[in-house]
Amino acid sequence: MTPDTASVTPDVLLAPLDPAYLADENPARTGLRWSAFLSADALPRAAALLLEAGWHLEDICGLDVREGLMAVYHFDRMTSPGRLAIRVLADRETPVLPSIADIYQGAEWHERETADFYGIAFTGNPNSMPLLLPEGMQGHPLLKDAAARAPLAALLAAQGREDTVLRKAEGFTLLEPAEDAKPAKPAKAKAAATEEGADNA
Amino acid sequence: MVFDILHLAIILFLIAGLAFAGGPLILALLVAPRARGGDLGMSYECGMRPHGNAWTRFGINYYVYALLFIAFDVDVLYLFPAAAHYHTTVGWAAFVEICVFLFFLVLALVYFRAKGVFTWPRKIAL
Amino acid sequence: MAAQDCPVRPPLIAPATGGIDAPIVNVAPVQKILDVCRAMSLWPMTFGLACCAIEMMAVGMARFDISRFGAEVFRPSPRQSDLMIVAGTVTRKMAPALVRLYEQMPAPRYVMALGNCAISGGPFNFEGQYAIVEGVDNLVPVDVYVPGCPPRPEALLEGLFQIQHKITGRRWWPVPAEISGSMGGGA
Amino acid sequence: MHSTETLRSHGPACPAASADGGCADDQIAGDGYTCHFEQGARPESLILNMGPQHPSTHGVLRVLLELDGEYIVRAEPVLGYLHRMHEKMAEVKTPAQFMPNMGRVDYLHALAWNWAYVGAVEKLAGIEIPERAEYLRVITCELNRISSHLLWWGAYLLDLGAFTPIMYAFDDREMLLDLLQLMTGSRLTYSSFRFGGVYTDASPAFVQGVRQFVPHLRSRLPMYTALVTENIILRRRIEEVGVIPQDMVARYGASGPVARGSGIAYDVRRAEPYSVYDRFDYEIPLRHEECSMARYMVRMAEIEQSLRIIEQAVESLPDGEHMHPKAPKPSFKLPAGESYFAVEGARGKIGVWIASDGGKTPYRVKLRAPGFSNLALFAECARGTLLADAVAILGSLDMVIPEIDR
Numbered sequence: 001m002t003p004d005t006a007s008v009t010p011d012v013l014l015a016p017l018d019p020a021y022l023a024d025e026n027p028a029r030t031g032l033r034w035s036a037f038l039s040a041d042a043l044p045r046a047a048a049l050l051l052e053a054g055w056h057l058e059d060i061c062g063l064d065v066r067e068g069l070m071a072v073y074h075f076d077r078m079t080s081p082g083r084l085a086i087r088v089l090a091d092r093e094t095p096v097l098p099s100i101a102d103i104y105q106g107a108e109w110h111e112r113e114t115a116d117f118y119g120i121a122f123t124g125n126p127n128s129m130p131l132l133l134p135e136g137m138q139g140h141p142l143l144k145d146a147a148a149r150a151p152l153a154a155l156l157a158a159q160g161r162e163d164t165v166l167r168k169a170e171g172f173t174l175l176e177p178a179e180d181a182k183p184a185k186p187a188k189a190k191a192a193a194t195e196e197g198a199d200n201a
Numbered sequence: 202m203v204f205d206i207l208h209l210a211i212i213l214f215l216i217a218g219l220a221f222a223g224g225p226l227i228l229a230l231l232v233a234p235r236a237r238g239g240d241l242g243m244s245y246e247c248g249m250r251p252h253g254n255a256w257t258r259f260g261i262n263y264y265v266y267a268l269l270f271i272a273f274d275v276d277v278l279y280l281f282p283a284a285a286h287y288h289t290t291v292g293w294a295a296f297v298e299i300c301v302f303l304f305f306l307v308l309a310l311v312y313f314r315a316k317g318v319f320t321w322p323r324k325i326a327l
Numbered sequence: 328m329a330a331q332d333c334p335v336r337p338p339l340i341a342p343a344t345g346g347i348d349a350p351i352v353n354v355a356p357v358q359k360i361l362d363v364c365r366a367m368s369l370w371p372m373t374f375g376l377a378c379c380a381i382e383m384m385a386v387g388m389a390r391f392d393i394s395r396f397g398a399e400v401f402r403p404s405p406r407q408s409d410l411m412i413v414a415g416t417v418t419r420k421m422a423p424a425l426v427r428l429y430e431q432m433p434a435p436r437y438v439m440a441l442g443n444c445a446i447s448g449g450p451f452n453f454e455g456q457y458a459i460v461e462g463v464d465n466l467v468p469v470d471v472y473v474p475g476c477p478p479r480p481e482a483l484l485e486g487l488f489q490i491q492h493k494i495t496g497r498r499w500w501p502v503p504a505e506i507s508g509s510m511g512g513g514a
Numbered sequence: 515m516h517s518t519e520t521l522r523s524h525g526p527a528c529p530a531a532s533a534d535g536g537c538a539d540d541q542i543a544g545d546g547y548t549c550h551f552e553q554g555a556r557p558e559s560l561i562l563n564m565g566p567q568h569p570s571t572h573g574v575l576r577v578l579l580e581l582d583g584e585y586i587v588r589a590e591p592v593l594g595y596l597h598r599m600h601e602k603m604a605e606v607k608t609p610a611q612f613m614p615n616m617g618r619v620d621y622l623h624a625l626a627w628n629w630a631y632v633g634a635v636e637k638l639a640g641i642e643i644p645e646r647a648e649y650l651r652v653i654t655c656e657l658n659r660i661s662s663h664l665l666w667w668g669a670y671l672l673d674l675g676a677f678t679p680i681m682y683a684f685d686d687r688e689m690l691l692d693l694l695q696l697m698t699g700s701r702l703t704y705s706s707f708r709f710g711g712v713y714t715d716a717s718p719a720f721v722q723g724v725r726q727f728v729p730h731l732r733s734r735l736p737m738y739t740a741l742v743t744e745n746i747i748l749r750r751r752i753e754e755v756g757v758i759p760q761d762m763v764a765r766y767g768a769s770g771p772v773a774r775g776s777g778i779a780y781d782v783r784r785a786e787p788y789s790v791y792d793r794f795d796y797e798i799p800l801r802h803e804e805c806s807m808a809r810y811m812v813r814m815a816e817i818e819q820s821l822r823i824i825e826q827a828v829e830s831l832p833d834g835e836h837m838h839p840k841a842p843k844p845s846f847k848l849p850a851g852e853s854y855f856a857v858e859g860a861r862g863k864i865g866v867w868i869a870s871d872g873g874k875t876p877y878r879v880k881l882r883a884p885g886f887s888n889l890a891l892f893a894e895c896a897r898g899t900l901l902a903d904a905v906a907i908l909g910s911l912d913m914v915i916p917e918i919d920r
Contacts, residue, residue: 027786031637031854031867056767058887061867061880074854074867074882078764078778081785083854106766106890109593117601128550132594132919133458134420135546139335141457141602142878150871154850155878231352232361238345239430245406248424248567249576252544252551258558260583323755325585327898374567376574377596377916378621378703381665388684403569416916421574421595424566450614451598455606458599477621477702 010034010084011166013049017042021175022167033082035156037174040088040097043073047100047107050075055084057100060110062118064144066151067174068092069118073100089174090120099124117142265318269309276306335457340422343467347434359495365409365435366491366499369398372408374428377415379442379477391480396500398487405431410490411467412483416444416451417460429467437470437494438463439486446472547592551578559587566595570673570905573915577892577908579901586904589896591889596919604879609635609709610844612879617703619881620917622662625655625698626859627866627881627917628707633788633855634866635709639848641841646834647711648790653724653827654697654712655857656820658704660731661690662860663813663820670810670909671742674751679742686731693727696720710841721828728825735818743814752806756895756907759804766891770862770884771816772911775809777802782858794826806910813912816860848876861885861912883917 011022014036021037038046047057058074073086090097099122101108111122112131119140130137153175244251283299290296313319350358375383386393393399402408405428417425429438440463443449448461463469470493473486485503492498543549544563552561560581566574574595580588600619604612609631616631617624629651636643643651664687668680691701697720698706698713706713742748763773773780781798783791799815801808850872856865862884869878888911896904 029637030852031634031856032852051764054764056764058767058863058865059867059880059882061878063869063878072867072880074865076863078773078780078785083856085854104765104767105894106768106887109886109890127590129547129592130594132597134338134418134594136338137336137457139457141335141599142605150877154871155869156852232350232357234350234434235348236345236430236432236434236436237348239343240427241345241430243427243431245404245431246563247565247576248428249548249563250427250544251542252548252561252563254542257560259560260585262583321584321900323900323903325898327587373569377598378618380573381621381702384665384669384680385684385688388688389681390684390688403567405567416596416598418595418597420597421566424595428567450618451603453603453606455602456599457602458597479701 008053010036010050013053014038014046015167017046017049018169019167020169020172021165024164024166027082031083032085035085035087037087037089037172040090043086043088044098044100044103046086047073047103050084051103053077054079057104057107057110058083060107060114062114062120062142063155064118064142064149065155066149069095069120070152071097071114071120095120097122101125116140119143262318262321265313269313269318272306272309276303335455337419337457340419340460340466341426342465343426343429345430347436362495366494367397368400369410369437369487369490370400370402370408371398371410371412372405372428372432373401373403374411374425375414376417376421377442377444379414379445382477382480382483383412383414383441386480386483391484393484393487396484396487396491405429406433408432409435410437410439412439412441413445413463413469414441414477416449417463417466418458419460420458422460422466425463426466435494437490438467439471439473439490440464440469441473441483441486442478443474443476446474449476547576547590548578551580551588551590554588555580556582556587558582564904571908571915572669572913575889575908575913575915575918577904579904581901584900584902586896586899586901589893589904591892593919596915598916598920600881600920601879604876604881606875608845608875609848610846613707614703614705616707617700617705618916619920620859620861620864620883620885620914621702622665622914623658623860624702624704625651625658625707626857626864628705629655629789630855630857630859630864630866630881631879632707632709633857634853634868635848637855638851638853638868638870639709639842639846641710642838643711644835644838645790645832646715647836647838649827649831650697650712650716650836651707652790652794653716653824653831654694654704654706656824656827657690657694657724659860660817660820661687661694663817664690666813666860666912667738667742670912671748673905673909674748676742676748679738682734682738682741686734689727689730693720693723696723708837708841709846711835711837715836716831721831724824724828728821728828732818732821735814738814743811749807752810752906752910753803754805754807755899755903756806756910757804758891758895762891762894766894767887768862768884768891769887770859771809771812772862772888772891774799775801775812776804782856782863786856788855788857790827791823793830794823796822796826806906809910809912847872847874856882859884861914861917862888881920883920885911885913885915885918889913889918 014022017038019036019038023035025032025035027033055075055077058076061072063070063072067089069090069092071088071090075084075086088097097120099111101111102124108125108127109131111125112127114120115122116130116133117140156175287295385391387399387401409432411429411432440446444451445463448459451459452461460466471486471489473482475482488498488500548561555561562579562581563576564579565571565576571577576592576595578590578592579586600615603615616627619627664683668683671679694704695701696717698704758772758776760776760778763776763778769780777800779798779800784798796819799812799819801811848870850870852869854865854867856863864884865882867880868876871877892908892911896907
């Protein structure tokens with residue numbers, strides 16, 4: 001219950017890590033308070049900073065999108081609640097992310113679960129056995145067919161979510177609608193992220 | 202020594218006891234169907250294959266407890282004949298002898314207690 | 328789910344092996360008497376897997392009280408039980424353990440598939456499923472199927488009556504008015 | 515059949531372990547998990563499977579134990595024996611088709627999962643809920659919480675060797691289930707919440723029944739206390755056992771009674787207020803002992819607080835619709851976007867994250883199970899304790915396996 005750590009917002013906290021994208025979100029719309037895109041290398045440092053500031057890890061969600069495999073880390077605080085989503089993108093061919101199980105021990109199982117479902121390898125996770133799937137299982141059940149994959153922008157930026165973008169790196173194009181995105185009301189209330197013009201293919 | 206009704210009773214009692222214990226086993230052997238095959242012979246460990254064999258090192262504190270148990274079991278064994286013939290004794294001599302016998306056993310208890318055998322910590326540091 | 332890019336192939340599962348030898352004294356009148364004894368004192372194994380296990384617990388408690396019918400001695404060990412109530416979803420990871428537990432039960436042994444999951448996979452039997460066994464009868468021989476998701480405790484009791492019927496060849500308890508004429512099983 | 519036979523007993527092959535010497539000698543090998551587990555074990559210790567078929571793991575949890583005599587050197591829960599693909603099903607079924615699954619994720623507090631999923635969909639699709647439905651949700655969800663805690667109480671004490679409490683608990687629980695049956699139509703795996711309301715309106719019999727049930731259970735609680743809580747055997751058995759310090763709660767992301775038993779006043783109903791919980795007067799039970807007894811006391815106090823909420827909700831139950839007139843048809847399409855909705859379940863914070871690309875079915879649904887995080891700390895908590903105390907710790911975490919395995 002120390003007010004100094006509780007009042008530090010993630011944008012200040014994560015600033016030294018130079019997140020590619022950081023938005024102040026509308027919790028009434030998405031249930032999130034902040035969202036950030038981080039590079040894989042910055043993830044363990046971010047986790048260490050967050051643990052120190054009193055955040056706990058809620059879950060790690062894998063996500064199979066057109067841009068690659070993504071892991072979404074949801075953090076929350078017990079003292080002054082507000083959910084933070086940290087999104088890290090991994091390469092589809094060699095999906096490797098650093099493990100944060102040495103910082104958040106609870107992450108070990110979440111990472112193993114994500115490894116089961118998506119085949120993302122977490123380097124540094126102390127246990128390599130499958131968590132939920134049986135031994136000898138081949139394949140990763142939650143991976144999608146190439147045709148069924150959606151672009152990230154369609155999932156995370158499609159609605160009028162009234163985010164306030166706090167930081168955005170040069171050349172960050174993940175949340176801009178792809179050209180073949182479904183015409184599911186893309187024009188209506190675009191996300192703030194799409195306002196900067198850099199073409200995306 | 203004359204064979205009297207008491208001896209017959211004892212023999213009958215023994216036979217009845219054996220039948221009580223062995224009868225169901227023999228009956229089951231005769232009238233029950235028997236399962237075979239599969240993992241029937243495997244030792245049961247919550248449905249999993251047991252890992253490693255049972256010849257592992259066990260905690261030394263189990264041995265001490267077993268020793269204590271046996272010591273007091275044997276102790277009762279020796280006290281029983283003494284108790285059965287106690288009423289034929291005269292004077293305090295027998296009582297003192299039994300007390301001496303018990304005293305040495307109690308010494309063992311004191312020794313084990315001093316060694317800390319009776320304190321089982323709820324949690325050990327690893 | 329046809330032609331996936333990353334095919335998901337779960338490990339194969341194998342049914343129970345082994346069998347049951349006939350008793351040495353295989354005389355019909357003796358076995359008939361023994362069958363009545365067996366049927367009236369079934370010792371179920373608490374093989375609680377999922378939701379149905381809670382209803383199985385409820386059956387053992389005061390309101391439904393399975394001990395009225397002689398089957399209240401729930402045993403966790405297969406060595407001491409003769410009725411395996413498969414209460415819940417059997418996953419492929421669990422299947423070897425289930426088969427092993429069945430094989431470790433002494434004869435005579437009976438199996439009750441309690442709930443839709445144990446019967447066919449229930450709601451989890453969808454196209455593209457990778458984790459469950461579609462019916463416990465793929466693994467072990469099943470004597471009685473009790474449908475429901477989960478079955479009500481009355482249905483479990485009816486399943487027990489059906490097993491008793493199967494063992495002794497006659498029904499011992501009155502048929503409830505609502506389900507008379509049907510196969511029983513309730514729910 | 516011979517090929518499948520080798521697969522069924524895939525233990526002896528144990529390829530990974532035999533390569534680097536784990537099971538190289540003529541010992542009997544378990545399966546891959548035990549072989550992997552043995553690599554970190556001391557040569558003299560005994561490796562034991564506790565579960566999946568074990569009465570005190572409350573389902574099909576398997577815990578690998580490395581034992582030094584009676585002490586646990588290392589413990590490793592092995593999950594997945596009840597993995598039922600809920601997250602996969604959520605991607606191939608429409609939200610309305612997926613609703614029945616929510617009754618089966620956590621069968622003891624099914625309505626909280628109902629609520630989390632319904633809430634996430636409602637938030638994403640912007641569906642409104644009438645006030646009466648909110649109250650009905652609160653009443654049924656809290657009744658369900660009590661039934662969950664009652665069952666935990668009975669089962670936990672059964673683990674510890676007391677048989678009477680489970681009889682008493684089921685006695686009261688059956689009354690509760692009768693009430694919930696009136697409202698939801700089923701005994702256990704409820705899925706009565708709908709997008710935009712609840713399935714049925716409360717009948718007068720239900721309201722009357724709840725009014726009678728609250729004082730009844732309240733009169734039973736002192737007896738529970740006298741029978742069990744003040745029992746010296748129980749206190750000796752679980753006090754100062756399974757101490758979970760606050761930093762451990764944060765590192766593992768534990769929540770619910772596990773966090774509140776460690777002195778962290780975190781309850782989603784207060785932290786992220788949802789529905790109409792802010793209108794009721796209730797307390798968040800809090801204990802600072804950090805042990806199994808603290809978690810026990812928190813749960814017992816939560817029953818009383820839930821009764822308070824139910825009492826207030828029934829008294830102030832507004833008239834009106836139980837479904838919003840603009841509630842969508844079951845075949846509605848989710849708009850594109852994401853939403854996260856968290857509720858307080860009997861075991862802690864339940865979260866559902868939905869990401870949708872605007873198709874018929876959600877693109878990805880993540881179920882955040884409180885038991886998953888709570889059970890994760892068992893390995894650290896049980897280190898160095900007695901095997902008998904591990905049962906007490908495991909029970910005090912109150913796990914429900916299908917929720918953990920999903």
